[in-house]
Amino acid sequence: MSAMKAAAVQTRSGTAYEDDFYTWTQEQGARLRAGDLSALDLANLAEEIESLGRSEFNSLVGAWRVILLHMLKFDHQPDKKTRSWAISIAAQRKEAEFILKDNPGLKRRLDEALERAYHGARLGASKETRLRLKRFPETCPYSLEDIRSRPFPVDPDDPIA
Known part of the structure; x- marks a missing residue:
């Protein structure tokens, strides 16, 4: 263990979450590895773990938003x-x-992800196509199966599924 990590484990107060997020994460990781559970910032640590899950959900929404934008x-x-x-x-x-x-x-949470993705895709499609927003359905006209597998060939010699 590096001297810095050892010092972080020994320091009970450590760096405040609000003052330096990066250093806080390194100290919390070192404390977990050392088994020093009593020194953990449990409230903020729990929030960050939940945030990691939300970021995975948001990544799915983002991927579907791009798909739906191009479908529209x-x-x-x-x-x-x-x-x-x-x-x-x-x-x-x-x-x-x-x-x-x-x-x-x-x-x-697929239905929720689809709803969020479509909302953004609809606005994006209106902006990019310069068509009025009302030209696009208010609710998603595509099924999850469409999103996952509908073919989009541009020309017969170059089919891209």
Whole structure:
């Protein structure tokens, strides 16, 4: 153990969460590893652990938002569809797949993630296409199956699923 980590474990008060988050995280980690549970900042540590879970949920929402944005653009501006939209959909599908594989507990929140993702995608599609927001349905017109597997070929010689 480095001298700095040893000093962090020995210091009961340590760095305040509000003063230096990075140093606080290093001290808390050192205390956990040393088994010095009585010196942990339990309230803030619990909040940070919960925050890690929220960030996984937000990553799923973000991946789906990009997919839905491009799906809306494909459906509302089919004459402007591009290969980059199809590639973006494929990449974000893979990202969402990895997130769900690594975090199976998120499966019980799929409907909530879809609702949040669609809200952002709808606004983004209106901005990017310059079409009025009311042109896009208020609720998501796509199923989870559509999001996961609907094909998006740009031309017959280059099908991208």
